Amino acid sequence: MSDIEQIPVTVTVNGKKVQRFVEPRTLLIHFLREELNLTGPHIGCETSHCGACTVEMNGMSVKSCTMFAAQANGAELTTIEGMANPDGTLSALQEGFRQMHGLQCGFCTPGMITRAHTLLKENPNPTEEEIRMGIAGNLCRCTGYQNIVKAIQYAAEKLNQPETQEAAE
């Protein structure tokens, strides 16, 4: 334990309010993974390039490897662990990735799905080009992206169906 003075951080993660004391230098990704045991978001580069650590903060996609936990104080965070439907079934996006073979090693997948989740809120009916641009901050070494694009299209289509919308409302 280092002798750096700790500061309080309060965040709401996946709908649950949590409070911890952390060193000011603690990165958000380490806070999530090591303090809260949310190991879904991953670390791939530590430089904001790969997006494996992507989480949603106050409705926006952020790369949790390059911000401090303290900067998230008071924020609403959603990680991959908060993506499934309330009944525990896979969300349209998660199902889309499975159906369209949008993942292989699975390491980028949590960040990719979390990013796509926010993207579809920003733009519920994106073109292929908009999807590709929208996930350009998330690197995948396995899939070549083609099936990730299809997975996001699958989810967009599902979410845009009237019955799904009603159910969501």
Next chain:
Amino acid sequence: MNDMTPTREQREAALEGMGCKRKRVEDVRFTQGKGQYVDDLKLPGMVFGDFVRSPYPHAKITKIDATEALKIPGVIAVLTAEDLKGVNLAWMPTLAGDVQMVLADGKVLYQNQEVAFVVAEDRYIADDAIQLVDVEYEELPVLVDPFKSMDPDAPVLRPDLDGKTEGAHGPRKHHNHIFNWEVGDKDETAKAFAEADVTINEMISYHRTHPSPLETCQCVASMDKVKGELTVWGTFQAPHVIRTVASLLSTIPEHKIHVIAPDIGGGFGNKVGAYPGYICSIVASIVTGVPVKWVEDRMENLSTTSFARDYHMTTEIAARNDGTVTGLKVHVLADHGGFDACADPSKWPAGFFNIVTGSYDFPAAHLSVDGVYTNKAPGGVAYRCSFRVTEAAYCIERAMDILAQKLEMDPADLRIKNFVKADQFPYQSALGWEYDSGDYHTAMQKAMDTIGYRELRAEQKAKQEAFKRGETREIMGIGVSFFTEIVGAGPSKNCDILGVAMFDSAEIRVHPTGSVISRMGTKSQGQGHETTWAQIIATEIGIPADDIMVEEGNTDTAPYGLGTYGSRSTPVAGAAIALAARKIRNKAQMIAAHMLEVSEYDLEWDVDGFQVKGNPEARKSMKEIAWAAYHAPPPNMEPGLEAVSYYDPPNMTYPFGAYFCVMDIDVDTGVATTRRFYALDDCGTRINPMIIEGQVHGGLTEAFAIAMGQEIRYDETGNVLGASFMDFFIPTAVETPHWETDHTVTPSPHHPIGAKGVGESPNVGGVPAFSNAVNDAFQFLGNTHIQMPHDAWRIWQAAKDLGAHG
């Protein structure tokens, strides 16, 4: 039969066996963030290790003082080479027969080399301590250019080899020389060149790059001092080999070492070898008695744990005027960095580079490879390819284009003229391999027809005319690549790793209720083995794939195997799986005969059970047989239903494919746009077409990256320039082209299910397709060969040099 009885087709579909686009079982956990990767592990009392690294590429170390670092609260230990000497681990053997420093022993040989290992209570404290370890360096002259390695006055990089004239692979001819490897008939080849109508000679370089999986290399080592047992969780593509190596190095008995590879976030060859981080974590856990975690950061990954390629290939072809090739001569200068840590089977210092005759019927060939030391990171791993096969494919595919240009022939036609013909298989190549099967002409024709090759050439010609008239600043390239790989290492007669033959294994246990657990010596890093291995078993023993659990990576439970790399899983373990399953089916047949009170010879297999020949109503399903195996086996038969198979392949497999890349290049910006990329793969029998297509997409994307910009570059003073994702090109969804995939099926005749392996084909075949497209675009301006990688700057430069800028 009532209406509820499923039809044969329905029973077959219910199995989700081979050939089915089965959805992946892995995805359920991965899509929910519930994968279990190494860095997700958290053990009570666990501490963190991290490296002090050298800022210099070549320097003497005159002092290491950790006094200040050790004063930081939470710092537990700082290990140096001196500490490791106490346990005889300051150096470790490499797979290539060299030795490598674990921690710098008196000097460093490359930038970012591991100098000391700091152990602290958390990763932040470890990082603090690194800054306070005082290391004094005395700089030495730096050797970066491999072409200068063997100059008489080149600096001595490896004083530890002083006076050693014999290396692991024969005589060394210079203090920076590692090996020379020669294959083929030199005299016959010289004769072919003497008698040739036409020859070409080009130095074709394949630059240094890196596999760079999204998850870096990492491990957790935990020594239980009471039990004397060591457990290591790590990013291991070959966990059993790691355990054997750990036992040999640590002298802990192998049965007291538990090596576990959990989920792995991509490997691509990066996670085959043993790295200083693993050794130091193990030693640190032995010293401290608590679990030690080591996680590489991206810069460490790119700059230290295993580069790929760095082959400089002087290539000559002899041919007749009609285009018939008569001889191939290749000399390779291989830059291995500071240590030869190449991950090849032991007897193969340049891997299977002697597949360099490719898909063509060369009557004579000669190959010579010289490996040299430089002040660069060690490695030489097979980045999504069988050992040095992508270098070989690039070499021959680029050279065939250059020959076509010289002969003024179409490059596709030149290839077709020289293909090994379907009736020549099994084909003995001039450099020693026996190709198992192929139908190159059919594949090439299908590919050319599908892409509309002749029409594209006509369009290209029209564009060139328009360019010359000044009507456009865009030129068009068509990249042709027809590759043959050699994968599935390998037969024990010629393949071993540190003496362990390169077989693989499978164990299948059918439970009384007819569900299955199966374990293999392989380890998926994203290939989807949990899905596809179950499909093989499902087809072979008629139990639905959903009822079959596949488990890999735990050396305590899985049978010994050599792991997953070099596209060896399907050719080797895939065969073991089929053969283990067939043992089960054979026993099941005897049990069914007993149940039906007939002779086993009166039974025939039908999808998911045995039936009496001519009386399909009299049948026993595999589920019924499984129950009987535990409940009422035939007299004198052992109860239970399980089998293990260790498979030593009789030969490698030889997947092949025809790839075409259509590219448009703006000569004023150097920006190249891939208009179309078509990939036809023949990997023999196809187990899961969805997964094959995914593998091809991924491999092509890597090929695109490598050909178009991905490089680990060094400046002239030895600074590594490509060590972050800012500098090292990983394509995003925006740059990545759209992929068109296709296939033919030519089964392997010696493989139990005829499968050949596919994961690496797209990387092997893709790189030449991209590079040939760039080179082809500039051919009408007088270009012969432009070196990779083809980023916009280099393309712009080439355009300028060729006078395209006016």
